[in-house]
Amino acid sequence: MRFTKDIEYALMACAAMDDQIKPISAKEISRRFQIPYELLSKILQNMSAHNDLKSIQGPKGGYVLNKTLEHLTIGDIVLALRGDKSIADCVSIKGGQCPRFDKCVISPGMIKLQKIWDDILFNISVKDFIKNEN
Amino acid sequence: MRFTKDIEYALMACAAMDDQIKPISAKEISRRFQIPYELLSKILQNMSAHNDLKSIQGPKGGYVLNKTLEHLTIGDIVLALRGDKSIADCVSIKGGQCPRFDKCVISPGMIKLQKIWDDILFNISVKDFIKNEN
DNA sequence: CTATATACGATCATTTTAGTCTTATATAAA
DNA sequence: TTTATATAAGACTAAAATGATCGTATATAG
Numbered sequence: 001m002r003f004t005k006d007i008e009y010a011l012m013a014c015a016a017m018d019d020q021i022k023p024i025s026a027k028e029i030s031r032r033f034q035i036p037y038e039l040l041s042k043i044l045q046n047m048s049a050h051n052d053l054k055s056i057q058g059p060k061g062g063y064v065l066n067k068t069l070e071h072l073t074i075g076d077i078v079l080a081l082r083g084d085k086s087i088a089d090c091v092s093i094k095g096g097q098c099p100r101f102d103k104c105v106i107s108p109g110m111i112k113l114q115k116i117w118d119d120i121l122f123n124i125s126v127k128d129f130i131k132n133e134n
Numbered sequence: 135m136r137f138t139k140d141i142e143y144a145l146m147a148c149a150a151m152d153d154q155i156k157p158i159s160a161k162e163i164s165r166r167f168q169i170p171y172e173l174l175s176k177i178l179q180n181m182s183a184h185n186d187l188k189s190i191q192g193p194k195g196g197y198v199l200n201k202t203l204e205h206l207t208i209g210d211i212v213l214a215l216r217g218d219k220s221i222a223d224c225v226s227i228k229g230g231q232c233p234r235f236d237k238c239v240i241s242p243g244m245i246k247l248q249k250i251w252d253d254i255l256f257n258i259s260v261k262d263f264i265k266n267e268n
Numbered sequence: 269c270t271a272t273a274t275a276c277g278a279t280c281a282t283t284t285t286a287g288t289c290t291t292a293t294a295t296a297a298a
Numbered sequence: 299t300t301t302a303t304a305t306a307a308g309a310c311t312a313a314a315a316t317g318a319t320c321g322t323a324t325a326t327a328g
Contacts, residue, residue: 002136002221002222003221003222003224003244004222004223004284004285004286005223005285005286005287006285006286007222008222008223008224008240011239011240011243012239012240015239015240023304025303025304025305026304026305027303027304036286036287036288038287038288038289039286039287039288041305041306041307042306042307044305045305045306045307048305048306055304055305055306056295056304056305057293057294057295057303057304057305057306058294058295058296058297058302058303058304058305059295059296059297059302059303059304060295060296060297060303060304061294061295061296061303061304061305062304062305063305074247087136087137088136088137088138088141088142089138089139089142090137090142105145105146105149105264106142106145106146106149106263106264108265109145109258109262109263109264110137112263113208113254113258113263116254117251117254120247120250120251124243124247128243129240129243129247130239130240130243131242138315138316138317139316139317139318140316140317157273159272159273159274160273160274161272161273170317170318170319171319172318172319172320173317173318173319175274175275175276176275176276178274179274179275179276182274182275189273189274189275190273190274190326191272191273191274191275191324191325191326192271192272192273192274192325192326192327192328193270193271193272193273193326193327193328194272194273194326194327194328195272195273195274195325195326195327196273196274197274
């Protein structure tokens with residue numbers, strides 16, 4: 001799975017939300033990292049819809065983390081922004097499977113690799129990911 | 135990194151090239167797996183250019199493996215078809231780096247994750263990937 | 269010579285990604 | 299209660315990647 005801009009932006013935004021107390025607005029994050037505001041808004045709304053964040057409307061509002069950065073994983077973010085889209089069409093459940101699935105030579109391997117990848121993503125916290133020591 | 139059709143087709147093609155003796159043509163592979171012929175041809179040419187395969191022109195020609203399937207890895211195939219494109223723009227060397235790279239909060243994590251992913255890909259042989267036992 | 273094969277560049281269609289625009293709604297504070 | 303600031307959400311557009319096709323050249327076994 002490729003980490004496109006939305007994932008990058010989501011991770012940067014998380015880095016700006018290091019506590020669960022003071023909300024930070026999309027505008028402020030957008031300004032700090034030079035991320036297009038409307039695009040970032042949608043990303044944060046998605047994360048909010050998946051309960052990674054909590055949104056607070058109105059002045060002094062913004063977003064706060066629902067979990068600590070230690071407990072929020074890369075997998076959580078990917079799941080929020082990509083859904084359960086798999087590493088290959090070959091293995092995807094929705095959207096009509098491959099016509100050769102029953103006699104497919106690659107799907108067993110893809111399924112195994114998908115599991116390995118998921119295990120990695122859901123075992124790296126955003127905290128670990130963004131800290132720049134070592 | 136997402137496994138798009140070209141990677142899927144390449145893996146299927148490899149499954150059809152289980153020995154290093156008798157060449158198999160793109161046409162035959164295309165027919166066997168219902169893969170568009172011209173597209174498959176380019177994929178095989180790419181793999182050939184990267185020395186994963188050897189091509190033999192003329193009648194009774196086709197492609198043969200340069201390594202055994204035990205020694206050919208998923209990473210080799212990805213490398214042949216994707217080049218050294220990384221898991222995120224953030225970390226890619228070519229094509230002008232991210233303007234925020236020097237003070238980037240996510241690039242160290244991306245680099246680490248890239249390495250983890252590469253290690254996996256270059257340690258799974260095509261043989262292991264396509265065998266459907268267990 | 270001919271049929272069969274790879275080599276390769278150009279082109280086109282579709283899908284995904286990235287970014288923009290607009291309108292509606294919630295709410296803190298003057 | 300008005301105003302400024304914020305999220306919510308859908309439509310839309312542009313650009314890039316992916317998937318597929320077409321045409322032509324070249325190599326070679328028989």
